[in-house]
Amino acid sequence: MQLLDGKATARSIKDEIADEVQLMKKGGLREPHLVAVLVGHDGGSESYVAYKIKDCEEVGFKSSLIRYEDDVTEEELLKCVDKLNNDPDVDGFIVQLPLPKHISEEKVTLAIDPAKDVDGFHPQNVGQMTMGLPAFVSATPQGIMELIKRYNIETSGKHVVVLGRSNIVGRPMSILLSLKSNPGNATVTVCHSRTRNLKEICLQADILIAALGSPHFVTAEMVKEGAVVIDVGTTRLPSDKTKSGFKLTGDVVFDEVAPKAAYITPVPGGVGPMTRASLLINTLKAAKSRM
Structure with missing residues (x-):
């Protein structure tokens, strides 16, 4: 079993980006500018935005x-979105989700300029991604693709099973891995709450991606020997062993599944850091295209 170390990989990506920013500044260009819009005081959103700023x-x-x-x-x-769209000093921005119930997330997403949509949620970016055209890809799927690429995991001809069909992770993940690309060229099965014979389908997976948000859902009996297991789940569960009073828990029962897996991501330290690194990748791309 080899650990897919998202923390170390994200560190390498950050170093590469930092070097590129230095070259841009030496060439007389300004540094990329990312703006985060935060509504309310949701604990998870506060933490995530603080990490992005760091x-x-x-x-x-x-x-x-x-x-x-x-x-x-609303x-x-x-x-605010319109102002950021038209601000020449802003290369990319995100409106942190979730938003209060009286605000339409769809309206806000559609209002963002696709050229500054570094979250990759605008339908134009999603459509271009689907067609294999240049686009801002949402951060978590892009981070997973980068992790697969940097660990030289073969995807061509492999059977990938994605657990979850959200527009942010499951659906784009299935599209990216089925595209004519590297990584890509996989046969992809998307499973969800209405899927029958789930265990049998999971046992067919060469690569299993768990993106349900259901802690400890994937057990050892659902994973075949030598599979690649990528755990996207990050559920906060109460814990008396941490200072914060909670522990991030994945969708996979790590201790059970790890001995059977060829590669596996930990939680935390797997997909999470790659998601954050992907936002930096998109922001740098946006800045370079604007300059």
């Missing part, structure tokens, strides 16, 4: 945070 500082990006309270109107938030 990542930007590490690689030499300029970062800005725009905060709104939970009672901000109209006011859309005005």
Whole structure:
């Protein structure tokens, strides 16, 4: 069993980006600028945005945070999006999800300029990704693809089973791995809550990607010997062994599954750091295209 170390891989990516930013600045260009828009005080969102700002500082990006309270109107938030779309100093921005119930996430996503949509959620980017055209790919699927690539995991002709069909992870993951690309050229099965014979399908997987958000769902009896197991799950469960009072838990029962796997991602330290690194990749790409 080999660990797919997302933390170390993300560190390498950050170093590469930092070197490129230094070259840009030496050439008289400004540093890339990422803006995060945060509505409310959701604990998970607060932590994630704080990490993004820290990542930007590490690689030499300029970062800005725009905060709104939970009672901000949809109209006011859309005005903010429009302002960022038209700000020449901003290369890319994200509106952190989830948003309060009175604000349409769909309206906000559609309002973002696809050229600054470094989250990769705009339908134009999703459509171009589906066709194998240049696009901003959502951060988690792109991070997984990068991890697979850097560990030289063969995907061509392999059977990939994706557990979960969300628009943010499961669906784009299935498309990326089936494209004529490297990594890619895989045969992909997408499973979800209505899938029958789930255990039997999982046992066919050369590569199993668990993106359900259901802690400890994947057990050893669902994984064949020598499979690659990628755990996207990050559920916070109460714990009296950590200072924070909770522990990040994946969709896979790691201790059971790891002995059977050829490769496996830990939680934390697997997919999470790669998701953050992917946002930096997209922001650098946006900056270079604008410059």
